[in-house]
Amino acid sequence: MTGDLPIQIRCAGDGPLVLLLHGFPDLSLGWHHQIEGLAQAGYYAVAPDMRGYGGTGGPPQAEAYSIFSLVGDLVALVEALGYRQAVVVGHDWGSAVAWHCALLRPDMFHAVMGMSVPFQPRRKQGPPTAVMNYLAAKNGEDPLYLAAFAAPDAHLAMDADPQTALRKMFWAFDGATPTEDQATGRIPAGRDMLALISDRASLPPWMAQDHFDQYVAAFRQTGFERAIHWYRKIDANWARTRWLQGCKITVPAAFLVGERDPVRNYTGHFESEQGEWLTDLHAVTVVPGAGHWVQQEQPLIVTQAILSFLWDLSLLQAA
Template sequence: MHTRRLQTDRLTQQILEAGSGPLVLLIHGFPELSVSWRAQVQALADAGFRAVAPDMRGYGGTDKPSDTSAYGILDLVGDMVDLVRALGETSCVAVGHDWGAPVAWHCALLRPDLFRAVFGLSVPFQPRRPKGPPTAAMAALAKRAGLGQLYISQFQSPDAHEAFDADPATALRKAFHAYDGATPDGRQSTGFLPEGESFLSTIDDDASLPPWMSETHFREYVAAFSAGGFKGPLDWYRCLDANWAATAFLQDARIRVPAAFVVGERDPVRHYAGAHEAGLKDWAPDLRMQAVIPGAGHWIQQERPEEVNRLLLEFLRGL
């Protein structure tokens, strides 16, 4: 397993890779890095696959464009297309977690010739709403439920990243704690923020690292986000409405390649994205696996690496 940087059409991307064989691309989410996939990279390499996990656009050792509009879904899918090409490959399986899952779903939706299968973790495919941009729908949902606002709505502010940049270690520790499966119900985040509160202020100051997160591993995250900041990662959220506008041509499109979806039973994201789990097969007709891991939270590939690896390899071997 080693790390290197390579030039694609538009970016210099840093990747973690190991193994040889059919290519499997591992796409991380927020606030993670390529190293979030170490257990999967090793397991895939041992099983005869070529595993590649990039630091995504705006993260870690990969380039960080300054313009918010550079973080749209079409750019993110384009980065993965460019990466596969730069690796000298002509096909791969896209695996995505958290924000990486929408990227992986859209890789399969837009380029089924290149991405021959898709494996989503934690965030199911969410089809484009014909009724209007997503941030308005999120605000209406929170208002109807009397729950203040969803943190994603708060992230739309152009200066929302400043609170994270002020103390990256505290921000990361709180985020990992609040979305972990080992965190008790009363201390997990629901994603909804009372009026006057921020994402970070709703999480207890004594939040501890999850049991799977070593201090050494945590320092890797702190170093990366201290150097690169949180603006790029939060710009992904700020492009949600622009993504909706740019993908009108995908309205009612379905994922036709083999697909799988795995989620943790105690993943807080299910509070606001879980409704899409039930109808997933309508949008991915070749859905071959849909699993819920008991007791697991959001950081599923790190919380439960053995179970995730078993399911992932089962899916890959069945292709």
């Protein structure tokens, strides 16, 4: 129990604490390779089911999923584990949370590594979804799903058939999927993302059936609405973080992304800015051929990249 939310974790090892944060639609299960590898190397690797996911669950209302609640969960988790500090590693939405952990509590989260989603500083232009929609219209493009997911019914198609939803999303964002079948991240008006992904979608090469079945069972139990709430708070998070305007991440940092990650189509331009906003940037790694699920597609490469970053921090030598 951490505060008012019981957080389910997967963990192994003993030593300096490393938190592994998953994104959408993922679970702590997605870090199983890294948990084992970090534990063998002398670290205490802990991957929580994030708020709204899996065994952790969470409140039904969207207001409970602000960036402050998500960071607060991890502060409470570090304390509950008996630690004062942790290195935080995030993937996808977990990266956004990890970056904010380093921004808001650099005393506790003394190093950060993001995967797939680079750090994006707060911009003055206005609420992010309005800016996304304006730019899409200006450029003659369909809106990004990031804005479309704010709709009250965005989760319903996923809830109706979790097995198909997960199979399509894993396939459409995977590095082994042909480019013409990968998701673009854009959704025409009146359509939903799943309808745009081919019914030919199959499990990615790295996804064993029993592994996939665990995902399906988890989302059948929880549904997708709480996970989608994270997207519904994007504009509210922007409105409540004016005081972070211009702030840089000063703790040691690293970034990793799959070469063929479709998310790069709409966040890739931020990658060139990482050295400007991460003042102690140790490494930027692009994993050849990998897509969005990089830590499962190329587990050895990703685990080694994390370990190389941790070695730079000299945590074991100081222990």
